[in-house]
Amino acid sequence: MAEARRLWDIESCKEASVPTIQAAMIISYTTTNNGMDQVGALYLTRALEMGKSLDLFGPATHPGDPELDKARVFTAWVLLYSWQALFNFSFFRPPPITKPPVLLRPDANLSPEWYGEVWVQYPHTPTRNRLHVGHKLQAEVQLRHIMNELGILMFGDSSQPLTIDQIVGIKKKLDS
Known part of the structure; x- marks a missing residue:
């Protein structure tokens, strides 16, 4: 360290x-x-x-450098947005980032290669198993997006008890 x-x-x-x-x-x-x-x-x-x-949260792209674009999108979504949502929610703080990055992540079902993959082989088993990194990261970011929205509602400047409509809306997002 x-x-x-x-x-x-x-x-x-x-x-x-x-x-x-x-x-x-x-x-x-x-x-x-x-x-x-x-x-x-x-x-x-x-x-x-x-x-x-x-400007990681803005629309800027680098047409001549797709690897840089990938690194920027990954860093904005998976590292910055997702981690700040979890961090601030865990400590009952309003998130400093209230809107997600503009550039979207690829869908893990349509572009699994974008996320890469990790394979593990456990002792005494003949096969390797995928960890489904793309699906894990996609689900994690979706959950943390909901946590970010909750953090704004619950810990923001105008924090009030959640209304029934807000609770139902959050539940629908969690169920989807």
Whole structure:
């Protein structure tokens, strides 16, 4: 962890980049899950600032560089938007990002190659098993989008008890 922080300190002084944001998210996740949530919050905040400076949540694309576009969409959705939703909901805070990224993720059913795949083979079994990474990430992001909406309603500036209509709407989203 010390080496990761040292590298972060060096890179974060430079111009914002997708790999630097990804590093900040890994450090945020690791520190938060090891009881240092205030430190994790600092890395998350800095990563969100860098993401905004790179317009990761906007419509910008790079036609000549599809790999960069993929990295930007993945970072915006799976790392920044999803993690900030979980982080802030877990600590009863309103999310700083109230709208999801503009560029959509590919559907895991239609473009599983976009997400990649991980295969595992357990001892004493002859076959390998897919982990269905795309479907897992898609379901995770959908759930965290609902958590983000709930965080706005429950912990935002005008937080009031949820109405029956709001509860029914959230339940419908969870059921779909």
